[in-house]
Structure formats: structure tokens, C-alpha cells
């Protein structure tokens with residue numbers, strides 16, 4: 001008796017879980033997690049779609065970094081260790097954009113680049 005209730009509950013929770021994950025892509029626009037560190041972004045290359053909002057969820061695993069791009073419409077955003085900051089932008093022009101780290105972070109700062117590919 002108790003066993004069958006447990007199984008029924010487990011299947012219900014499982015079904016609800018599937019329902020939620022199946023609905024998520026329809027409800028929200030793309031979100032990409034990016035980890036900044038000394039001295040790179042991981043992933044280093046991300047893809048966004050023309051005229052579609054994309055959210056970047058940024059955090060740092062070491063050091064304070066930042067991004068900013070007038071061309072992509074990304075406002076100046078500081079990335080702090082252990083915290084998440086989100087920025088949403090809508091690219092208006094196709095192309096490959098090099099977004100340099102916007103906060104001086106030491107020896108590798110000049111080479112710290114996030115590549116954003118804007119595709120159709």
C-alpha cells in the first residue's frame with residue numbers, strides 16, 4: 001500500500017520535472033554561462049542570433065574581469081569572483097566580435113577575449 005503510493009508520487013514528480021524542462025526553451029531566450037578567470041573566458045567563443053535577445057550569465061573563478069561592447073549593445077559589466085551577473089543584449093548586425101576584458105586584470109589582460117559570433 002505505502003509502497004505503491006511512493007511509486008505514484010515518484011512518477012508524478014518525475015512527470016512534473018519533465019514537463020518543466022520541456023517547457024523551458026519555449027518560455028525563455030537563450031542563456032549562456034561564462035566563467036572568467038586569469039586570463040580567459042570559458043567558453044571563449046559563444047554564438048548569438050541576429051535580432052534575438054541573448055543573456056550571458058557571467059561569473060569569475062579568479063580575479064575581477066569585465067565585458068563591454070558598443071557594437072553588440074553590451075553595457076559595461078563587472079564580473080566578480082563567486083557572484084553571477086547577467087547581461088542581455090540583442091545583436092543587430094551579423095559578424096564575429098572580439099569582446100576584450102574590460103577591467104585591467106594583470107599580465108594576461110590584453111589577450112583576454114570573448115569571441116561572440118552573431119549568426120542568422
Ligand SMILES: [Cu+2]
Nearest residue numbers: 101103105109
Ligand atoms: Cu582584464
